[in-house]
Amino acid sequence: DAKTTQPTSMDCAEGRAANLPCNHSTISGNEYVYWYRQIHSQGPQYIIHGLKNNETNEMASLIITEDRKSSTLILPHATLRDTAVYYCIVRVAGNTNAGKSTFGDGTTLTVKP
Amino acid sequence: SAVISQKPSRDICQRGTSLTIQCQVDSQVTMMFWYRQQPGQSLTLIATANQGSEATYESGFVIDKFPISRPNLTFSTLTVSNMSPEDSSIYLCSVEAWTGGKAFFGQGTRLTVV
Numbered sequence: 001d002a003k004t005t006q007p008t009s010m011d012c013a014e015g016r017a018a019n020l021p022c023n024h025s026t027i028s029g030n031e032y033v034y035w036y037r038q039i040h041s042q043g044p045q046y047i048i049h050g051l052k053n054n055e056t057n058e059m060a061s062l063i064i065t066e067d068r069k070s071s072t073l074i075l076p077h078a079t080l081r082d083t084a085v086y087y088c089i090v091r092v093a094g095n096t097n098a099g100k101s102t103f104g105d106g107t108t109l110t111v112k113p
Numbered sequence: 114s115a116v117i118s119q120k121p122s123r124d125i126c127q128r129g130t131s132l133t134i135q136c137q138v139d140s141q142v143t144m145m146f147w148y149r150q151q152p153g154q155s156l157t158l159i160a161t162a163n164q165g166s167e168a169t170y171e172s173g174f175v176i177d178k179f180p181i182s183r184p185n186l187t188f189s190t191l192t193v194s195n196m197s198p199e200d201s202s203i204y205l206c207s208v209e210a211w212t213g214g215k216a217f218f219g220q221g222t223r224l225t226v227v
Contacts, residue, residue: 032214043117043205043218044156087155093214100146101207101216103156 004088009108012082018075020107022088025069032093033064034101035073037084044087044103047073078111085109115140115208119219126196126226133192134222136206141186146207147179150221156205162189196226 005023012018024033034049048055048062050071055062061074075082087106116139126132136145147159159179160170168181182190193200206219 034214034216036216041221041223043207043220044216046215046217049214091214100158100161101156102158103148105155 003102004090004104006086006088006104006107008105009110011110011112012075012078014080014111014113015077018078018082018109018111020073020075020086020088020109021070022073023070024088024090027068027090028092030092031090033062033068033071034089034091035060035062036087036089037082038087038106039081039084047086049093078109080111080113083109083111115142115210115217117206117208117217117219119206119222121222122220123223124225126224128197128226130196131192131194132196132224133190134204134206136189136191136219138187138208142208143186144209145183145189146209146216147181147189147191148205148207148218150203150205152201159191159204193224196224198226200224201226 032049032051035047036044038044048057048060050062050064064071085106085108087103089101118137120135145162148156149159150156158171159174160168160181162168162181162183164183164186178194180192203221203223205221207216209216
């Protein structure tokens with residue numbers, strides 16, 4: 001699985017958009033970009049994933065660059081409950097080792113009042 | 114989605130003893146995954162548990178220390194054997210959805226070894 005690089009920490013004001021970047025310059029053509037978050041003392045929670053097109057769901061939007069070497073997770077209106085560690089992972093979906101994810105250090109997002 | 118229940122949620126154990134962690138999923142899944150999260154660290158995959166075959170361990174993890182059972186498609190156990198304080202971590206069970214490659218995690222078992 002491709003390696004990812006994320007900033008160690010970010011702050012965001014409550015109600016504003018939080019934009020979390022991720023670099024994955026060695027991503028392969030069949031690897032997806034997944035985002036998870038881990039709120040303190042809980043198991044990681046799936047947020048969103050995509051291959052090459054931008055994606056949006058009820059939680060967030062995912063913007064993937066045309067060359068797929070980087071992506072940005074957008075939380076449109078951050079709340080205090082969005083304070084968490086956000087992990088960007090790239091991996092193939094549906095292969096024999098499906099679910100075998102390599103977690104980097106992630107970005108600690110702190111949403112401030 | 115998948116709902117995963119882990120037991121116990123936390124425990125404090127004496128060094129030299131063993132603890133078995135249970136993971137129950139509300140649907141049948143082919144593979145289940147066990148992760149370790151040491152204090153202040155990210156998640157590290159311990160092993161992949163397939164039903165009907167032996168678990169596959171990642172580098173640095175061995176069956177004698179972390180034996181795994183997978184008796185059916187909805188249940189797995191991870192045992193942390195002969196514990197030392199270095200084993201103090203959160204242990205997480207995970208499964209993948211049938212489509213889309215999304216992973217779902219249990220709430221974890223917070224283990225403290227004294």
